Amino acid sequence: xxxxxxxxxxxxxxxxxxxxxxxxxxxxxxxxxxxxxxxxxxxxxxxxxxxxxxxxxxxxxxxxxxxxxxxxxxxxxxxxxxxxxxxx
Numbered sequence: 001x002x003x004x005x006x007x008x009x010x011x012x013x014x015x016x017x018x019x020x021x022x023x024x025x026x027x028x029x030x031x032x033x034x035x036x037x038x039x040x041x042x043x044x045x046x047x048x049x050x051x052x053x054x055x056x057x058x059x060x061x062x063x064x065x066x067x068x069x070x071x072x073x074x075x076x077x078x079x080x081x082x083x084x085x086x087x088x
Contacts, residue, residue, distance in 0.1 A: 008064045015068030022075040026082060035083040047073075047080050 029035050054073050057065040 011064055012068060015072060018072055019075055022072070022079050026075070026079050029079075029082045029086055033086055035086040038083055040080075040083055040087065043076075043080055043083055047076050050076060 029038075050069065050073050054066070054069040057069050
């Protein structure tokens with residue numbers, strides 16, 4: 001049981017790190033008011049992939065993975081929306 005708690009904590013820390021990365025990218029786009037140097041196709045593929053992971057984690061009913069992935073998907077949707085909005 002203690003090992004599982006350590007693993008769950010590490011997973012949450014990893015999701016936190018990924019979320020910080022996405023937030024940094026969001027702030028960068030907002031500051032520059034441009035997303036010209038970012039691939040929309042690549043970002044769309046990444047959004048689809050992380051959404052598929054979320055569906056998989058929901059079927060596994062692992063709350064730690066579901067929460068972490070749901071936060072990642074929501075942040076990435078904001079990121080993708082900004083990519084499209086600021087495309088010039």
